[in-house]
Amino acid sequence: MLDSQQVASDLRPVLLRLSRELRKETEQLGVTARQATLLWLVKRSPGLSLAELAAEEGISPPALSGHVDRLESAGLLERVRSTEDRRRVGLRLTDEGARLMRRIRARRTTWLADRMRDLEPAELRAVEAAIPALRRLLGEHA
Numbered sequence: 001m002l003d004s005q006q007v008a009s010d011l012r013p014v015l016l017r018l019s020r021e022l023r024k025e026t027e028q029l030g031v032t033a034r035q036a037t038l039l040w041l042v043k044r045s046p047g048l049s050l051a052e053l054a055a056e057e058g059i060s061p062p063a064l065s066g067h068v069d070r071l072e073s074a075g076l077l078e079r080v081r082s083t084e085d086r087r088r089v090g091l092r093l094t095d096e097g098a099r100l101m102r103r104i105r106a107r108r109t110t111w112l113a114d115r116m117r118d119l120e121p122a123e124l125r126a127v128e129a130a131i132p133a134l135r136r137l138l139g140e141h142a
Helices: 005-027 035-045 050-057 061-073 093-114 121-137
Strands: 077-081 090-091
Touching: 005 035, 005 093, 035 050, 035 061, 035 090, 035 093, 050 061, 050 090, 061 077, 090 093, 093 121
Parallel strands: none
Antiparallel strands: 077 090
């Protein structure tokens, strides 16, 4: 019988290393993994406020502000004042930010696909079969 504790113990270092390698691919494009995550969250929810983004990431708005300032200075993100409520400022990806997100996705996918080509067909099928379960671990629907 499978032991979830043992599977978790075996899976954790593999996922950590995989995450680290994908993070390196992101950083090769000049942004940190945190910055890429922030860009992705803004892309997913355009108009998100700084406070909403900070809550989503579980960090304080002042700590987040520096990241947003750097992304804005780099031309990847912009602050947009709401037309309905002038006090509300939302965040939006610039065209350059959207291009960078596509480059990050392509680079990470290529890195992963290159390594998966070395797998045997049965191993590749096993990885594919695990995707729905891994999504469920993250609270996503398969």
